[in-house]
Amino acid sequence: MNIMKLFARNLVQGPSTIEFPFGPAWTPTHLRGRITFELKDCIGCRACEQVCAGGAIRFDKTPEGLRFMMWHNTCVFCGLCEFYCPTKAIKQSDDWHMAHPVAKMYEMAIREVIPYVTCTSCGGKALASAPNPVGVEPPFSAEEIEQQRNLCPGCRKKALEERGASS
Amino acid sequence: MSNLIQMITEKSRDIAARSPWIYRINAGSCNGCDVECATTACIPRYDVERLGCQYCGSPRHADIVLITGPLTARIKDDVLRVFAEIPEPKVTVAVGICPISGGVFRESYAVHAPLGQYVPIDVNVPGCPPRPQAIIEGVAQAIAIWRERL
Amino acid sequence: MLNTYPLAVLLFPGGLFALVLGLALKGVDRRLAARLQRRVGPPLAQPFFDLVKLAHKRTMVPDVAALPVFLGAPLIGAASMMLAAAMVPIAGVYIPDPIMGNLLVLLYLLTIPAVVLMLAGSASGSPFGAIGFSREMALMLAYEGPLVLVVAAVALRTGIAQGGWVSFSLTEIIAYQQSHGAFLFDPVMWPALLAFLAFYPANLGIIPFDIPEAETEVLEGPLLEYSGPALGLFKVMSALKAVVVLSLGIALFFPLAPAGLAGFLVQLVKLFVLMLLGVTVLRVSCGRMRIDQAFRFFLKWPLALSLLSLVIVVFARGGN
Numbered sequence: 001m002n003i004m005k006l007f008a009r010n011l012v013q014g015p016s017t018i019e020f021p022f023g024p025a026w027t028p029t030h031l032r033g034r035i036t037f038e039l040k041d042c043i044g045c046r047a048c049e050q051v052c053a054g055g056a057i058r059f060d061k062t063p064e065g066l067r068f069m070m071w072h073n074t075c076v077f078c079g080l081c082e083f084y085c086p087t088k089a090i091k092q093s094d095d096w097h098m099a100h101p102v103a104k105m106y107e108m109a110i111r112e113v114i115p116y117v118t119c120t121s122c123g124g125k126a127l128a129s130a131p132n133p134v135g136v137e138p139p140f141s142a143e144e145i146e147q148q149r150n151l152c153p154g155c156r157k158k159a160l161e162e163r164g165a166s167s
Numbered sequence: 168m169s170n171l172i173q174m175i176t177e178k179s180r181d182i183a184a185r186s187p188w189i190y191r192i193n194a195g196s197c198n199g200c201d202v203e204c205a206t207t208a209c210i211p212r213y214d215v216e217r218l219g220c221q222y223c224g225s226p227r228h229a230d231i232v233l234i235t236g237p238l239t240a241r242i243k244d245d246v247l248r249v250f251a252e253i254p255e256p257k258v259t260v261a262v263g264i265c266p267i268s269g270g271v272f273r274e275s276y277a278v279h280a281p282l283g284q285y286v287p288i289d290v291n292v293p294g295c296p297p298r299p300q301a302i303i304e305g306v307a308q309a310i311a312i313w314r315e316r317l
Numbered sequence: 318m319l320n321t322y323p324l325a326v327l328l329f330p331g332g333l334f335a336l337v338l339g340l341a342l343k344g345v346d347r348r349l350a351a352r353l354q355r356r357v358g359p360p361l362a363q364p365f366f367d368l369v370k371l372a373h374k375r376t377m378v379p380d381v382a383a384l385p386v387f388l389g390a391p392l393i394g395a396a397s398m399m400l401a402a403a404m405v406p407i408a409g410v411y412i413p414d415p416i417m418g419n420l421l422v423l424l425y426l427l428t429i430p431a432v433v434l435m436l437a438g439s440a441s442g443s444p445f446g447a448i449g450f451s452r453e454m455a456l457m458l459a460y461e462g463p464l465v466l467v468v469a470a471v472a473l474r475t476g477i478a479q480g481g482w483v484s485f486s487l488t489e490i491i492a493y494q495q496s497h498g499a500f501l502f503d504p505v506m507w508p509a510l511l512a513f514l515a516f517y518p519a520n521l522g523i524i525p526f527d528i529p530e531a532e533t534e535v536l537e538g539p540l541l542e543y544s545g546p547a548l549g550l551f552k553v554m555s556a557l558k559a560v561v562v563l564s565l566g567i568a569l570f571f572p573l574a575p576a577g578l579a580g581f582l583v584q585l586v587k588l589f590v591l592m593l594l595g596v597t598v599l600r601v602s603c604g605r606m607r608i609d610q611a612f613r614f615f616l617k618w619p620l621a622l623s624l625l626s627l628v629i630v631v632f633a634r635g636g637n
Contacts, residue, residue, distance in 0.1 A: 003602045010355045017214045017357045018300070021307050025300045053271055054264065054295070074268040076295035099292045099305035101312070102283070105267070108293070183370035186363065214356040216347075219363055224537040227377060227544040230370070254377050254544045317373050 031094040032077045035070060039112045041089035042068065044129040048081035048090050057081060057090075065115040066127055072098060072108040086134050119152035121159075126152035136160070184314040186219045189306070190229030190253065194246045194282065196236025199296040200263035204233055206299045207306075213299040220306065226252045231309050233302075234288075237265040237272045237280040250286055256316040258309040260290045262302060267291050322403065322414035330411055331403030338585075339556030340364040342563075342592045349597045364556065371549035379542050381442030390440065391543070391550035394433035398557035401426040405564040408491050408572035409580030420468060420485040423565070427464075427520070430558050431457040434529065437551075438539030449538020452608050453529035459615035460519040463512045466623035470509045471500065471569050474630045491572045501571040505633050509626035510570055514595070515619040517562050519611070522555065523596055525603040526611055563591050 018025060027033075035056075044066050049057045056074040060067045070090075081090045100108060119126040131148035133140060140148070148156055191204055207213045208222045215222075223229055226249050238246060261282060264270040269280030282288060289312050292305035325331055344361040351358025360366075378387060404413050404423050431453060438450035469483075475493045476484035484490065500506040519526040529538045540551060567587050574580040574587075606614070 007353050007598065007602075010353055013355065015214075015352065015357045016211050016355045017217070018212055020213075020300050021218075021303055054268075055273060071268070073264055073291060073293050074270065074273070075293070076264065076271055078295075096294070096298050096301050097304060098294065098297075099290060099301055099308055101308065102261075102288050102291055105291055108291075179369055180373070182366055183373045185360075186366040186370040188370075211354055211356040214351070214358070216351060216359045217357045219359055219366060225541045227542055228537070228540075228548065230374075252377070254374050256374075 027094050027096065029094065031096065032079050032092045034072065034093050034095040034098060035075055035081070035110070036091050036093050037068065037070065037110050037112060038089045038091075039068075039114065041087040041130050042112075042114060043087055043089070043132045044114055044127060045086065045132065047084045047086070051080040051084050053078045053080060062113065065113045066129070068110070068112045068114070070110040071106075072110075073105060086132060087130060089130070117150055119155055120150045121155040122152060124152045124154075126150065126155075131156060180314065180317045183317055184310065186221075187230045187306075187310050187313060188221050188223045188228055189215070189231045189233060190223055190226050191233045191235070192226075192246055192249060194234055194236040194266065195239030195242050195278070196263070196265060200235035200265070200294075203296045203299050203302060204235065204262060207302050210299075213303060215303060215306065218303075218307065218310065226250075227254060229253050230257055230313060231306060232257055232259045233262050233306075234259060234266050234282060234286070235262045237269050237275075237278040238282050238285065240277045240279060243279055243285075247285060256313065258290070258313040258316070259286060259288045260292060260305050260309050261288045262292050262305070263297060264293050264295050267293060270295060322417055325403040325411070325413065326400055330405075330407060331399050331401075335399070335402035335557050335560045336553060338588070339558075339560045340368070342559055342588065343556055345589065346592055346597045346600070349593055350601050353597070353601045364552070368549050368552060371544075371552070372546055374545040376543070376545035376547045379442055382542065383440040383442070386436055386440035387542075388547060390433045390437040391547050391554065394430050394554040395550045395557065397426050397429040397433075398554050398561060401561045402557055402564075404487075405561060405568055406487050406491055406572075407564070407581065407584050408495065408568070408574040409576040410574075410584065412488050415486075420472060420487055420490075423487070424465065424468060427558075427561065427565075428457070428461065430554055431520075433554070434539045434551075437543070438529075441539065441542040443542055445536050445541045446539050449529045449541070453539065455608055455612050456519055456526065456528055459612045460516050460619070463615065463619035463623040464516050464520075466620070466627055467509045467513050467516070468569070470506070470623065470626040470630045473627070474500070474503075474506065477630070487568055491568055494572055499571045499573050500569065505629055506570070506626065508622040508629065512619045512623040512626065513566060513569070515615070515622075517566060517595070518599060519615070520562055521559055521596065524600045525606045527605060528608050528611060559592070559596075560588070563588050563595075566591065 046059050049059050054074040054076040056071050058069045060069065079092055082088065082092050114127055114129050117126050117128045128149050130145055131140060148159060151159060191201065193201055207215050232253055261267050265272065265280065266282035269278055272278045273280055290305050290309045292301055294301055328334060343364045347363060348358040348361055378384060401423055404417050406412050435450045435453045438446040438453065471490060472483045472485050475490045476482050479493065494500060501510065522530055530540060540548065543551060574583040
């Protein structure tokens with residue numbers, strides 16, 4: 001009978017159960033997991049806030065700068081923020097260990113501030129975000145990014161014109 | 168003598184904590200999280216019976232409650248009634264982001280999220296839907312909390 | 318030989334011993350079922366953990382429930398099965414005290430768990446309990462017929478062969494088989510054996526016949542409103558019932574065993590083999606039947622087979 005052959009095969013092959021939680025669990029490499037945010041790459045375009053399906057990302061203008069806040073408990077792990085970010089400052093890692101007791105509910109968040117600085121060229125108020133790389137040919141080098149970071153928007157535009165690349 | 172009784176009680180609590188029974192409540196969910204919960208129950212790959220868990224058919228038999236879904240207006244009274252039927256001590260696990268914050272349905276007029284304002288939740292498992300392994304991790308944390316409440 | 322009956326009912330072979338044995342059988346059954354499905358499965362002592370856990374929870378009683386019946390039903394069920402476990406002899410090891418009654422009393426005791434389940438279902442006051450009540454009643458009506466006829470056939474065979482008419486004493490049945498060969502190898506008794514093999518899954522509540530307590534269909538039917546220690550008593554009752562029914566099957570058809578400790582070990586081996594082959598493999602390979610399918614099944618083949626065996630036994634006098 002087929003079922004008996006099936007049972008014999010099952011007993012011989014042994015369980016197919018994964019080890020977790022008594023051992024590590026296999027994770028695929030491109031798993032859409034927990035969001036990570038690199039402050040130094042963020043250009044402040046707020047595209048991720050617009051496309052976020054779960055409404056997890058919020059930008060606020062505070063006296064210290066532009067505050068980025070992201071709450072993991074509303075993230076639907078869709079990956080749209082990573083898709084639309086021009087510098088891939090916001091990315092999805094493959095970390096899925098996010099179960100937490102409810103007391104830590106509001107600690108499951110990313111809170112970063114892009115600070116206001118003084119413009120090195122004109123002395124005005126500038127946001128220390130990375131420069132927008134879209135349409136810039138040839139692409140920015142690391143020193144140029146750091147230079148542009150400390151310029152106000154007007155001075156950034158002048159520097160780009162001098163560089164000969166405009167978007 | 169009282170030391171002995173206390174030791175026996177502690178030991179019996181340890182033994183009792185090895186048999187948590189799970190009950191699922193669908194509070195208006197899209198069924199994504201329910202499919203993942205069913206996966207942890209039925210698929211040999213993610214066997215929760217190793218931990219002593221068993222999906223029971225009646226809320227009266229349950230110890231750990233898995234709640235999925237934002238609390239829709241239509242089902243709210245029924246969910247609260249069924250939740251009250253579950254005997255203490257119990258531990259509530261909110262599976263998916265819908266019970267925690269409303270998820271993608273947070274701005275709907277028909278949704279009474281977050282669930283935490285009606286029902287005391289103990290463990291959150293974010294994800295949309297969370298991986299079966301993440302649900303098992305949440306259940307393991309819930310078992311540890313339940314052990315303390317026995 | 319132990320034959321003081323209070324000790325027998327409470328300690329060995331009824332009561333505590335039967336409870337531990339029943340829970341161990343259940344643990345092995347769950348573990349093997351998991352392995353047959355390529356899962357790991359719970360630890361072997363899991364049913365014990367379940368009982369301890371149930372003792373820690375509280376029993377909630379619904380407002381609409383009939384309280385005396387609601388709380389009394391599991392007590393009656395567990396007590397009846399504890400007594401029944403002390404009434405089944407173990408070949409070569411234990412002879413029950415004749416004051417406890419013979420096979421007829423055991424038959425009546427065996428109907429008590431089903432009746433208790435029905436009472437529990439209707440006393441709960443919930444509609445699912447009522448459905449469970451009606452399903453359990455239909456199933457019990459279906460499988461009691463073959464059981465009574467099988468027992469009558471075995472009793473007739475033993476009685477006629479010894480020159481009398483009928484012998485309802487299990488001790489005599491076992492003694493007869495020990496001297497004349499087990500009924501398992503007796504072609505005259507094979508229809509009765511087949512009928513018994515069809516009866517015991519329904520009695521023990523095993524797939525394909527676990528219809529009244531179906532989890533996914535009627536939310537566990539009669540047991541829906543039970544929690545805590547009352548539910549634990551129902552688990553105790555079902556564990557004891559498994560021991561009683563399997564031991565009864567062994568005593569009726571294959572009680573050959575040496576005396577003393579070896580006989581006791583042989584009985585244990587037989588119980589485990591019967592559990593693993595008869596219960597676990599059956600449970601894992603079938604789907605659940607509908608109540609009307611199960612009812613019709615029992616009214617066809619098991620009833621016919623048991624009637625046939627009764628007729629054959631009456632007309633097959635001669636031989637020894």
